[in-house]
Every structure is written in structure tokens, then in C-alpha cells.
Amino acid sequence: MANSMTLYTATITLVLIMDPIGNIPVFASLLKNFTAKRRTQIILRETFFALIILLIFLFAGKTILRSLQISTPALSAGGGIILFLIALKMIFPDEAEEEAHRVHQEPFIVPLAIPLIAGPSTMATIMLFVSRESSKEMKWLLALIIAWLISTVILLLGNQLSKILRERGLIALERLMGMILMTLAVQMFLAGIESFFKLPM
Numbered sequence: 001m002a003n004s005m006t007l008y009t010a011t012i013t014l015v016l017i018m019d020p021i022g023n024i025p026v027f028a029s030l031l032k033n034f035t036a037k038r039r040t041q042i043i044l045r046e047t048f049f050a051l052i053i054l055l056i057f058l059f060a061g062k063t064i065l066r067s068l069q070i071s072t073p074a075l076s077a078g079g080g081i082i083l084f085l086i087a088l089k090m091i092f093p094d095e096a097e098e099e100a101h102r103v104h105q106e107p108f109i110v111p112l113a114i115p116l117i118a119g120p121s122t123m124a125t126i127m128l129f130v131s132r133e134s135s136k137e138m139k140w141l142l143a144l145i146i147a148w149l150i151s152t153v154i155l156l157l158g159n160q161l162s163k164i165l166r167e168r169g170l171i172a173l174e175r176l177m178g179m180i181l182m183t184l185a186v187q188m189f190l191a192g193i194e195s196f197f198k199l200p201m
Contacts, residue, residue: 005129005132005133007139007142007143007146010129010139010140010143011143011146011147011150012147012180013125013181013184014122014125014126014143014144014147014148015147015150015151016177016180016181016184017083017086017119017121017122017125017181018117018122018147018148018151019086019090019174019177020150020151020152020154020155021154021161021170021173021174021177022090022093022170022174022177023116023117023155024154024155024158024161024162024170025162025167025170026111026116027043027112027116027155027158028158028159028162030107030111030112031043031107034106036159040156042106042107042112043112043152043155043156044152044156046107046109046112046113046117047113047117047148047151047152047155049109049113049114049118050112050113050114050117050118050148051118051144051145051148053113053114053118053123054118054122054123054126054144054148055141055144057123057126057127058126058127058130058137058140058141058144059137061126061127061130061131062127062130062131062134064127065127065131071196072128072131072132072192072195073192073193073195073196074192074196075124075127075128075131075192076128076132076188076189076191076192076195077188077189077192077193077196078124078192079121079124079125079128079188079189079192080185080186080187080188080189080190080191080192081185081189082120082121082124082185083121083125083181083182083184083185083188084182084185084186084189086119086121086181086185087178087179087181087182087185088178088182089178090174090175090177090178090181091175091178091179091182093171093174117151126140126144128188129143
């Protein structure tokens with residue numbers, strides 16, 4: 001991840017990590033017993049909670065990193081590893097883990113807001129953005145809001161997208177997103193190594 005990461009790159013990275021396409025089947029399963037109006041209300045509520053949580057990590061990220069004495073190179077390399085594992089799960093999903101997210105009552109914060117939208121990898125990535133370029137907090141805020149809006153719209157249109165793309169189409173699209181995220185993860189890891197050893201890329 002280069003120091004000159006653009007708003008576009010940051011936004012796409014966050015959308016890929018939030019993985020709204022991959023979350024469509026999980027949301028559909030969790031909310032299948034609710035009316036269309038209630039599903040919309042729940043999705044809006046849960047995505048709002050997720051945004052609040054991510055905003056906390058955006059503005060308190062530097063303080064958190066200082067208190068834990070985590071360096072930017074360590075966060076970059078560690079974040080790259082986390083994203084790589086997330087990308088692997090997108091390409092090779094674990095059905096048992098997806099089943100573990102199933103609940104039999106109306107979900108509240110868990111598991112929709114956390115960890116499906118605002119997961120550890122999203123939190124770590126936001127803190128990484130801020131730690132690398134703390135003077136551009138407003139750019140990261142804008143990237144987060146745009147990514148959140150895109151994810152929310154995709155989740156709200158989940159039923160329509162499922163009908164259009166069908167299950168195989170959703171799986172293919174998520175795996176494509178996983179491949180893109182994997183390349184970003186490798187770049188983030190290499191950037192951390194470069195920064196730690198001060199190597200020319």
C-alpha cells in the first residue's frame with residue numbers, strides 16, 4: 001500500500017473488505033422470516049451501527065495504536081496478512097462458519113453490524129490508513145462513508161441481486177472480489193516490510 005493511496009483505492013479496498021456481495025446470502029438467511037419493510041429497517045439499523053463503530057476506530061485509531069505501542073510497519077504487515085486470510089475465505093468460503101452466523105431471532109448488532117460489516121479487518125485497515133497519513137483524516141472519512149453507502153445499497157438490493165445473479169453468479173462475483181483483495185493484501189504486506197527495513201520498492 002503506497003503512501004499516495006488515493007480516495008478511489010481506499011474506497012474500493014474498504015468495499016472489498018466489507019464484502020457486501022458475500023454477505024447477501026447471510027443477510028437473506030438471517031432476515032428471511034421478516035417482511036420486506038422490516039428487513040429494510042433492520043439492514044439500515046445494522047449498517048448504521050457498523051458505521052458508528054468504524055468511525056470510532058477512524059478517529060481514535062491513533063490513540064489505540066499509541067496505547068498498544070503498535071508501529072505503522074507492524075500494522076501494515078499484520079493487516080496484509082489479515083486481508084490475505086479474508087481474501088482466501090472469499091475465494092474458498094467455509095460453510096460451517098457461515099452456518100455459525102445463523103440466528104433464530106431478530107439480530108441486533110451481532111452478527112450483522114459486527115463482524116459481518118465492521119469486522120476486525122475493516123477496523124485494522126481504517127487504523128492503518130490513519131497511521132500512514134494522519135493528516136488526511138478527512139480523505140479517509142470520505143472513503144469510509146462512500147464505501148459504507150455502497151455496501152448499504154448493495155445489501156438493501158440483496159434480494160434483487162440474488163434473483164439477477166443467482167447463487168452461482170454471486171459466488172463468482174465474490175471470488176473475483178477475493179482475488180482483487182488478495183493482491184491488495186500482498187501489496188499492504190510488502191509495504192509494511194519495505195517500511196520496516198527501509199527497502200526501495
